Amino acid sequence: MSEAVVYGLIVVGLAVSAGALWFIVRLLGQQKARKEENQRRLEDVATKAQEHRAYLVESLQVIAQTLMNDEMSVIEGSIRCRMLLDNLDPQLCLHDDFAVFSEVYEKTRHIPRLKEWKALKTKQKLPHMQLMDDVENTHKEAILTAAGKLRQHPFDRYH
Template sequence: MTTFTWLAAAGVIIIVALAAYAYMLWKKVLAREAEQRAVAADRNQRLEGDIIILANSLLEGQLPLIEGSIRIKVLLDNYYGPRRADLDVTVFERIYDATVHIPTHQGWKDLGKAERQLHEQQMETLERDHREEIFSAAKNISRGLGK
């Protein structure tokens, strides 16, 4: 055998080895993508269940309208699953936007009585003005988010 034949054979062996390695890597990429899709689907399914529970709790009066609206909006922001075409949740966004400046937890406790009453009045006004729209959106959500 000539040197050229040895080099050609070595080249073919290297190409086959690299192709096999590339194939293995590609299979790993496809498997990882499938795993990520499954994790995302599970996450969306859990979020959908949580959103429906919140909507039902809101409808049954177990959750204050403002708090429920904010919680639903935040979960919807993290939900990337299918949504029905007739699912209008803009009221939750409006409630969130109107209350985002109100402190929570320790910030609420640190507020003076006058400031707290001012925020409570604002929340009562929002509840009164958007009650029917919130209930309508919650009823729509309670039927499910997906198709």
């Protein structure tokens, strides 16, 4: 083999090596950019989740205080607390201190709400209103106690 062919093959080999190196560096740069973007997205999701949890805790605190101040019906407050607890941590609905919210929710979940309630005639509302009165009379003290415990619950672990 002549010297020119050897030098030519060396140049071709160097060119292929340089091309492969350029390709590898480019891929590593893209991989690093993707990794940074994924990290940024994870941080955004974590921030939004933390903000949502803080909103749920604050809402629970406000509703509990509203219940204790007798500014909201016991039934409505129980349903709202049950839904917020379920969104914050479904295990909290089973907690002995807060189980009354789930009990009231289960007893009243079939009652129409909002537009459906407004669409009912007075005669259709009466049985529901009687049930709500019975549930409220039966569970009012337990609900107010649970609301007080909600105000004292250490929700800091949910932030």
